[in-house]
Amino acid sequence: MMRAMLEPGAGAPGFPAMRVLLPLLPIVLLAACGRQDGNQAEQSGVVANIMDQALPATDEPAPAPNAITPIEPPPDIETPAPPPAPAGLIPANVQGRWAGIGARCGDRSDALELTIAPDQLIFHESVGKVQSASAGADGRIAVQAAFTGEGESWTRTLSLKPSADGARLTIVNDGTAVTRKRC
Template sequence: MPIILLGACGQQNGNEAGQPGVVTNIMDQALPHTDEPAPPANAIVPVEPAPTIETPEPTASSAGPIPASVQGRWAGTQARCGDRSDAMELTVEPDQLIFHESVGVVQSVNQQADGRLQVQAAFTGEGESWTRTLSFRPSADGARLTIVTDGTAVTRKRC
């Protein structure tokens, strides 16, 4: 009980010890403008949003998204549609090429006079990143799509 009484006595000059220049609450002195304690060293701290990067105006070489006639799901000519294990599976969206183990973000699309499309895309997959230009040749009936990459042609069927 005597300790409680001593704690209540002698509050002078803003400190409880009664001695000028002595800080009794070290946290108030060390972190005077902090409402919350600092996060632990292994805490997950949210990252600020990335700065907005202005997109340049489309040029003659970037004619826009992939046309609707080529968009959709495609599979190898011998594969069953919907077989997620098919290495030939491809989903073509207006702005993405989603392959079995990689995704390409379309950077430009050039429509050729003969109906071919030149699609440049930035790919990521299996921990790597690369940029590639693919040549899309849809069949006249739209049931087949031949993609030429680095001189190699692969034909897929529409699902």
């Protein structure tokens, strides 16, 4: 009898069937776990798996804790980017270098320093690429530009009003007017 317990292949009748059925036991137990009781299936509001309702249905994985969140949405691949603005949008009478009224011309640390090119406005800490410019009847020029500076991007419409002699330029931005002198 001891020999039957220690040696494989030696045993009492009926044990070989047990060896065949033993590996099937986990499959039978798993099948029984998925079965719903008839009474439970009829009850509304009974949660079969609480994790199905606890986790939101998302297609994207959560961003990493140190991920960079973009400020602007990614460009639409199907829509082509608009063509670059043609040169010469800003009239020649306002192009050039401008500084604050009390500042020295050429002082790069002046916060009011401005260089106006035909297609861009270069301020002390930002640059605006001109998207459109239109002249008004009173001599004002409305300039819409896409600005970048200090890690940010924005679009703004500025009103440029040169003086009659061309020595001064008043720029209105969001209701605030600043006058500069030509350098």
